[in-house]
Amino acid sequence: MEEINELILQRKKKLEELRRLGIDPYGRPYEITHHASEIHEQFKDWDAERLERENITCSVAGRIIAWRSFGKAAFSHLQDFTGRIQVYFRKDVLKDKYSIVKKFDIGDIIGVRGKLFRTKTNELTLLVEDFDFLTKSVRPLPEKWHGLRDVELRYRQRYVDLIVNPHVKETFIKRSEIIKFIRDFLEGEGFIEVETPMMQPIPGGATARPFKTHHNALGIDLYLRIAPELYLKRLLVGGFEKVFELNKNFRNEGISTKHNPEFTMLEFYVAYKDYNFLMDFTEKMLTELVKKIHGTLKIPYGDEVLDFTPPWKRFSMFEAMKMYGVPEEVIGDYEKAREWALKEGIDVKDAFTLAKVLDEIFKEKVEPYLIQPTFVIDYPVELSPLAKRKKDAPELVERFELFIAAREIANAFTELNDPEDQRQRFMEQMKAREMGDKEAHLMDEDFLRALEYGMPPAAGEGIGIDRLVMVLTDSHSIRDVILFPQLRPER
């Protein structure tokens, strides 16, 4: 995309002038002694006299983000990954080389070396004694006060967003810390990280529509996975007792502030445990995570304060519904439930069973109010074709969902390991699919074969990492926690 723009032409002209002066505008490695924040950290308590006396020389490299020039001297701020540092150029120090300084533009990347001092206003500053030109920037950056506001540009040109909007970088650093913490925590608990197919012949493990692709050499269609679940459970059959996978899933559905077509999911499985164990485990893992990231268990989210202090509330799905005003008789009767839902203005036109109607009512009447961390447990079997039935209530399964800030953050259950029951559940899903439910699960004979070899009793959980990061970074769109969210191509 070659555009003719006066500002770009001016900068390209300066680039040629640099070449004429013998400067490589796209430079070489540069040896630094400090990052910007390290200088501030190390010398924050040093006053002007001490800096003068001890004659500290250091070198930093970064992008010029501010420029104030006075003819024979200039102040600038350099920005590196860690922060900003003021630097000071003087003609009497740099002599002939000062003519190059005059060619600098905001956005250029340079390396500087010199003495630290404090200005009249006490700002820690580097008096440049020598510098190397490292990279010419031929495109003008957004302006210094307002930065880049246009959300479309922020997502399309995330590189610019990252340069000029500091909190964006902080969010993604936090994201990295969150993921690292989870990996470390699970490994500390004896879990093994595995990688299972992203391209699957039968997309399973979730109710969702997949992306389809094609393998030429094999001559088969494949699907980008909607979940790794069925493969991870095959590993339980194979003898793994604690496994996890932390990677992307793909779902061919709408895009919204809570949905990106590719998103990051943690799934982990533990043999010989049930969903009660997972609730305690999740509470422990997330509590420690929040403490690590925020240093406290009470964190802001929009206008709310989320309090992660354990123990978290635990209600059954039906209890929760009653608590939020759903009449008891509605919960046990399809016709009554449907009637009540319609009266309340809830869309149940595609809900042909009691469980589906109750699910709709729950989403409308309960979910929006689950601000504080809350486990909702014991779901209808029909909504959970891979979960084990409750012993004393076989129409329910041992399953929980964790809600935080009215978002489903985790979904977990005691795994169904009876191959005959599993086959029945698949059959029912096939029936639903024939009725037009495009998201119903597909029959997976190989998975059933694996169960027939025997999968130990186990519990498994999925945690939506992007949503968790949203909650922990006070982000209100999933696009703010995904570096390059999916957009329509530019035209």
Add this chain to the structure above:
RNA sequence: GGGCCGCUAGCUCAGCUGGUAGAGCAGCUGACUCUUAAUCAGCGGGUCGGGGGUUCGAAUCCCUCGCGGCUCACCA
């Protein structure tokens, strides 16, 4: 996919009931060796998202297409 809102200079934004497209920052030229939204003087910069229509005349009104945001529906 539906509804609402937006798209004007590199960036952030004005532009009224249709009448010669503006500001700030950034840029260019000049002055200036402790500034930090530096200052002072001068200058340049536009397919007003694209296309079509109405009109003597359209950034402005109408139609259409594109891209985005919010929201509803589906989902995690």
